Amino acid sequence: MTRHLFAALTCLPMLAMAVPASDADVEKLLADRFDSDRSGACVQAAVIEPGKVWRATRCAGTRKDGAPAAGAAFEIGSVTKTMTAALVAGLIDAGRWSLDDPVARHLPEGTVVPRQGERQILVRDLVTHTSGLPALPPGLSVIDPANPYASLTEAQVLAALKKVQLTRPIGSQPEYSNFGMLVLSMAVARSHGGDLEGALREQLFKPLGMNTAYIAKPLGAAPAMGHLPDGTPTPAWTIATNLAGVGMVKATLDDMVRYARAQLGDGPAALVAQLRRTQQPLAHGFGMNWVLHKRQGRDMALHEGGTGGFSSLVVLEPAAKRAVVVLADTALTDLGGLGDIGLALLGNEMPLQPRRAVEAPAALRQALVGDYELGPMRLKIWEADGKLMAQAAGQGAFELRHDSRGDFYPLGLSALLRPEPPEMDKPVARFMWHQMGGQTQARRVGLVESPPTITNAAWRDWAGEFQLAPQFSLKVFERDGQLMVQGSGQPAIAAEVEGKDRIAIKAVGAVVEFERNTDGQVIAAVLLQGGQRLRGARKP
DSSP, X not given: OBOOOSOTTOOOOOEEOOOOOSHHHHHXXXXXXXXXXXXXXXXXEEEEETTXXXXXXXXXXXXXXXXXXXXXXXXXXXXXXXXHHHHHHHHHHTTSOOTTSBGGGGSOTTOOOOEETTEEOBHHHHHTTOXXXXXXXXXXXXXXXXXXXXXOOHHHHHHHHHHOOOOSOTTSSOOOOHHHHHHHHHHHHHHTTTOHHHHHIIIIIHHHTOTTOBSXXXXXXXXXXEEOTTSOEXXXXXXXXXXXXXTOOEEOXXXXXXXXXXXXXXXXXXXHHHHHHHTSOOBTTBSSSOEEEEETTEEEEEEEEEOSSOEEEEEEEGGGTEEEEEEESBOOGGGTTTHHHHHHHTTEEOOOOOOOEEOOOHHHHHHHOEEEEETTEEEEEEEETTEEEEEETTSOOEEEEEETTSOEEETTSSEEEEEOOOOTTOOOOEEXXXXXXEEEEEEETXXXXXXOOOOOTTXXXXXXXXXXXXXXXXXXXXXXXXXXXXXXXSOOEEOEEEETTEEEEGGGTEEEEEEEOTTSOEEEEEEEETTEEEEEEEOO
16 A cells, blocks of 8 residues: 655645635646646546535546546555544544554464564554554565555564664654554454444445445446556456554545545534544654644644555645535555645645656666666666667566656556766766655665765765655755755755754755764754754765
8 A cells, every 4th residue: 555645855846726615626726736747547536615615526547447437436545544543533532542552462462563672563653653663564465566565464463573673762753564554454353343344334434325335345436447557448456454554444425525534523522523533643743643744834634655657646625615525536655645636626736737648758768778786786878760769677678758847757557767866967966766655765886975075164064864764854055156955866956054954945944953962973864844854964
């Protein structure tokens, strides 16, 4: 269950604009974002305000098959996690669970859960993605890449827990973990008699009138067909029912509108209280599986979702009693997700742009040619017969095409190659490879990089690269007398000194603070943006 949350250090500035006030307004924004998009995506969206719901559907028009039915069920991916959180909140209200329970208490007796001395993985660690568990179960065997979770069993998830070696203190740092949510899904199901689908139906779907939402047992809504980012139809994803709390609910737009309205307070009082509980801040910018985000002074709770053929987004603005739901019948996670259209539908002026297929500049194509280290693999890129080709060692070759956002994409699979803009007349040094919601940085083989430098004595201590996340680093350097910062796979942006060991990146509303050791040396940087906090050590 992939997901793409609003990116750290996004390069898109935002200005206030009016919230859509009609179905036509919603459709216009969808058209601005998706008309002629290379993905071919068909999108259904709703803007929810007190007593009003505006809806629209729009298709890119670049693929052969048509739009899903108005009442079709979409795979909502990781938005499901917020529903699992609602069940956790219900168990807490019933006095059966606590956020501070070790999760082992709710798993089969004898289950080995990794721990650090007396510190165990708690329920709160799982719902805030700070358990230290990796993104996926170690040793996960994918039999069918088009349906990667189909063969996964509860026994395999429990067995995988024994193999984990935690690499950071439990609770210390967020790292999004589907593995952790698979474990929590099992625990919740066990506390509901071993039937997660029945629990969701009785505790959430029926009370809210989400009459066609389901996991494995359809209730009247025909499933939409999912698509790869090149418009190719792709099979539905499936999973063992009691593991489905990680991201396998299917729902219609009407179902999700009812869900969002209840999150804003429109529903049975006891259930609304549970849903509100899931939105309360817990740690590191998370509630209970909701990402808490501040944008232009507006507090939001959000979650994106994605499967092999679908994308989804729910954004809540509780103070304004406003919400947005967006469902797409195409896997857009690796293309940036639905965050841009979601913000636009909430009244933020975004530079909405479809991803149109365009020819790559000849100089950029040539700059990308070469051999790269991509994780444990080596990837070769070359030109042949006017096409840009790529091949990982031991795998088949594929063509790379280019789009109007400046990214390259392979034909036949869901992935994206975002090159770090090269210096004049120099080859591309690094690129980010986006696939299945994850990112891997590739470096040119044989590359010898000079460390970032700063000549201004007042800034010199900050020069360097800081690892803020497993695949996201921030480089601080000087260019033509200007202090600059650059995130992985992104253009460099000007920064301004705002105080002692503090710089502002005003173009994206972010701040970077530097930490020093007892000897006065800068050892880490902290990126503050939109209510989020990312800390990273300085790379040697």
